[in-house]
Amino acid sequence: MSSIKNAEKTKENGGEGKWMEQFPAKNPNPVIRVKTDGTILYANRAADPLMKSWDVEVGEKLPEIPKSLVRKVSGRERAEELELKVGGRVYLLTFYYDPEEKAANIYGFDISSRVQREEETKKQHIRLEKALWNNLRIMETMVDTIPAPVYYKNKEGKYLGCNRLFADKIIGLPEEKVIGFKLTELKTKIPPATAREYQQLDMELLREGGKHVYETIITDLDGETRNFQISRAVYRDETEDFAILVGVLLDISELKMIEKALRDNLQFQETLLDAIPTPVFYKDMEGNYLGCNELFARRILAIPKESIVGHSMRYFEDKVPGEFADVYEKYDHKLLRESESQHYEAKVRCPKNGEIRDFLITKALYFDTAGKRAGIVGIMQDITERKKSEEILQKSEERYLLAAEQTGQLIYDYDIEADRNDWAGAIEKLTGYSVEEFQKFNMDGWAGHIHPEDRERAVQAHYDSFKTDTQYNEEYRFMRKDGSYFYAEDRGITLKDRSGRIYRILGVIKDITERKAAEEALEKTGKIRKREIHHRIKNNLQVISSLLELQAEKFDDEEVLEAFRESQNRVASMAIIHEELYGSKDKDMLTLDFSAYLRKLTADLLNSYALKSDNVRLELDVEEIFIGMDTAIPLGTIINELVSNSLKHAFTPEKSGEIRISFLRTENYENGRKNSKNSDNENGDNAESEGQSGFVLIVSDSGEGFPEEIDFRNTDSLGLQLVNTLVNQIGGTITLKKGRGTEFSIRFREPEK
Numbered sequence: 039m040s041s042i043k044n045a046e047k048t049k050e051n052g053g054e055g056k057w058m059e060q061f062p063a064k065n066p067n068p069v070i071r072v073k074t075d076g077t078i079l080y081a082n083r084a085a086d087p088l089m090k091s092w093d094v095e096v097g098e099k100l101p102e103i104p105k106s107l108v109r110k111v112s113g114r115e116r117a118e119e120l121e122l123k124v125g126g127r128v129y130l131l132t133f134y135y136d137p138e139e140k141a142a143n144i145y146g147f148d149i150s151s152r153v154q155r156e157e158e159t160k161k162q163h164i165r166l167e168k169a170l171w172n173n174l175r176i177m178e179t180m181v182d183t184i185p186a187p188v189y190y191k192n193k194e195g196k197y198l199g200c201n202r203l204f205a206d207k208i209i210g211l212p213e214e215k216v217i218g219f220k221l222t223e224l225k226t227k228i229p230p231a232t233a234r235e236y237q238q239l240d241m242e243l244l245r246e247g248g249k250h251v252y253e254t255i256i257t258d259l260d261g262e263t264r265n266f267q268i269s270r271a272v273y274r275d276e277t278e279d280f281a282i283l284v285g286v287l288l289d290i291s292e293l294k295m296i297e298k299a300l301r302d303n304l305q306f307q308e309t310l311l312d313a314i315p316t317p318v319f320y321k322d323m324e325g326n327y328l329g330c331n332e333l334f335a336r337r338i339l340a341i342p343k344e345s346i347v348g349h350s351m352r353y354f355e356d357k358v359p360g361e362f363a364d365v366y367e368k369y370d371h372k373l374l375r376e377s378e379s380q381h382y383e384a385k386v387r388c389p390k391n392g393e394i395r396d397f398l399i400t401k402a403l404y405f406d407t408a409g410k411r412a413g414i415v416g417i418m419q420d421i422t423e424r425k426k427s428e429e430i431l432q433k434s435e436e437r438y439l440l441a442a443e444q445t446g447q448l449i450y451d452y453d454i455e456a457d458r459n460d461w462a463g464a465i466e467k468l469t470g471y472s473v474e475e476f477q478k479f480n481m482d483g484w485a486g487h488i489h490p491e492d493r494e495r496a497v498q499a500h501y502d503s504f505k506t507d508t509q510y511n512e513e514y515r516f517m518r519k520d521g522s523y524f525y526a527e528d529r530g531i532t533l534k535d536r537s538g539r540i541y542r543i544l545g546v547i548k549d550i551t552e553r554k555a556a557e558e559a560l561e562k563t564g565k566i567r568k569r570e571i572h573h574r575i576k577n578n579l580q581v582i583s584s585l586l587e588l589q590a591e592k593f594d595d596e597e598v599l600e601a602f603r604e605s606q607n608r609v610a611s612m613a614i615i616h617e618e619l620y621g622s623k624d625k626d627m628l629t630l631d632f633s634a635y636l637r638k639l640t641a642d643l644l645n646s647y648a649l650k651s652d653n654v655r656l657e658l659d660v661e662e663i664f665i666g667m668d669t670a671i672p673l674g675t676i677i678n679e680l681v682s683n684s685l686k687h688a689f690t691p692e693k694s695g696e697i698r699i700s701f702l703r704t705e706n707y708e709n710g711r712k713n714s715k716n717s718d719n720e721n722g723d724n725a726e727s728e729g730q731s732g733f734v735l736i737v738s739d740s741g742e743g744f745p746e747e748i749d750f751r752n753t754d755s756l757g758l759q760l761v762n763t764l765v766n767q768i769g770g771t772i773t774l775k776k777g778r779g780t781e782f783s784i785r786f787r788e789p790e791k
Contacts, residue, residue: 068146076105470519489515688741
């Protein structure tokens with residue numbers, strides 16, 4: 039300070055150069071002298087960075103912040119400080135006032151390293167504080183989010199803390215009102231005696247240390263009694279002066295319910311297994327039985343279930359012959375080795391009567407909750423009777439294929455998705471190809487052998503059947519292996535899966551070369567021949583009906599007999615057509631009196647189902663209408679199916695009823711229904727919409743009524759599928775009226791000649 043004063047005096051006496059020399063110009067720290075109004079009088083070289091940052095020079099005034107500090111210290115003995123960051127350095131500026139010189143001196147000190155150390159220390163403290171705070175928050179959050187009540191106490195048995203679930207559900211007080219108190223000191227809904235018991239248990243564990251788990255029943259604040267598993271543990275420091283007890287209350291009410299449900303489920307499983315009408319068993323990985331149903335125990339081994347558990351098949355050698363046991367074990371080992379489900383047939387000797395029967399055995403691995411293989415489960419289905427039926431059906435199929443071969447027909451089964459045909463019948467005789475060669479023919483191979491003039495029409499008929507689900511009947515010329523052609527008649531139907539998608543086509547290709555020649559000859563020889571042909575067709579159909587009746591005699595199964603009877607009725611409906619054409623008033627034998635045909639058809643149907651006349655009454659309301667054979671045959675089949683359906687399902691043996699068939703011209707029907715209350719058409723279809731006269735066929739009954747849940751247009755019933763297909767074939771529409779009884783209404787037109 040004295041050097042500054044001397045410098046000022048020297049300056050006032052005109053000795054400025056000397057004053058400047060005496061001022062600390064070489065001081066390594068910044069030094070600045072400023073008037074009280076902020077005008078800079080002097081700055082040493084070390085103050086250059088400060089001067090540049092303030093953008094001032096000697097003789098100019100300081101910026102507002104340092105200038106305000108100069109004013110603040112003026113006239114006071116108290117100094118002020120200011121930290122200033124300049125570039126990469128930090129300076130501590132101290133402002134002093136010199137009352138004698140009426141000026142302020144600013145001394146700067148480079149504190150960059152100290153500030154850096156302080157900042158690093160501060161950051162470390164902040165990090166530590168943050169980590170501690172986060173850990174604390176995490177612990178509090180964890181405790182609060184634990185889905186179970188949690189509490190902790192000190193060695194005096196007073197609560198140090200708890201989570202919200204414990205405070206809300208168990209104690210019924212805010213956490214802050216729980217901390218610092220014993221359970222017995224809190225005013226809660228817990229009975230005093232219970233509170234003392236819990237407190238005593240905690241104090242005993244605090245004295246003894248260790249862990250303890252027990253179950254108890256607690257009534258929560260909602261008044262609901264629940265089962266809890268209480269887990270407690272005591273933690274002490276090395277001096278044993280500090281001890282904390284932590285308790286967790288796990289609600290096991292649902293677990294108790296699950297345990298009960300599991301016990302009930304085991305009982306249900308046993309009951310369910312015993313209710314399964316086939317033998318069922320399950321083993322461990324060593325082949326020892328873990329369980330089975332009553333049917334397996336009684337029928338396969340003829341011993342109680344409890345005597346089977348824990349033993350392998352070899353243990354029962356007196357019950358199971360060694361050669362049979364060898365087969366069972368072989369498949370078990372294969373299943374364990376390959377891990378693929380098995381379906382195989384095996385012989386089983388039933389110990390009770392010594393009978394050897396055929397079984398279809400299905401085996402699969404089952405796994406534990408960890409996904410590890412735990413053992414084998416098996417189901418045994420007795421297929422002895424089915425095997426016998428298969429043998430009968432196989433013989434029948436062989437006879438059928440033999441008949442097809444002998445009558446010069448090809449039978450095919452086309453898999454649409456796989457584009458593969460299975461062929462059978464007179465392959466070599468008809469085509470000249472061997473069976474092996476012809477089996478390679480898919481759709482393209484078949485089409486490539488059709489005469490070029492017929493190919494487009496024939497192929498299109500097949501593709502149309504894929505889309506419209508209709509039957510098809512096409513004639514074309516087919517090329518043999520030697521290049522010659524024969525006339526083929528191709529008839530087929532489409533099959534649908536459960537979703538309604540067409541997936542297969544079944545058909546028959548017949549050599550009609552001779553028939554074509556006969557037709558040509560027929561045209562030349564006249565019409566005593568058409569009549570003869572109808573007569574022969576009728577006789578042939580009657581022979582087929584008789585063959586079906588003979589074949590049916592070999593079966594006892596009601597479903598099989600019903601299928602044969604339905605087939606006979608369908609054949610009979612066509613035979614009657616040809617019989618009526620044979621005796622038709624039409625000289626050309628192109629049309630027949632459908633009313634007469636209808637009377638004979640329905641009489642035969644009633645006779646087929648052997649119904650008493652006083653049980654089901656048949657009413658016919660038909661006009662004398664002549665229609666062509668192309669319409670009569672499908673229409674007769676439709677009536678056959680609908681009347682058969684009524685005879686089978688509409689009536690009970692105890693209840694009589696009526697079946698009514700109306701076959702009228704459209705105009706007569708429309709005139710008649712004006713006065714009828716039961717003639718509504720569901721979809722308003724009009725068969726004569728194009729101005730042509732049409733027909734209406736109504737088949738109704740007064741029976742049980744058509745099931746509401748069944749869509750007659752999309753059903754597994756072959757008969758109804760056939761009805762819908764044939765209605766489409768004759769270009770008609772069909773509607774169903776449900777309610778008291780069932781009424782099918784079909785409208786159609788005869789095709790133009």
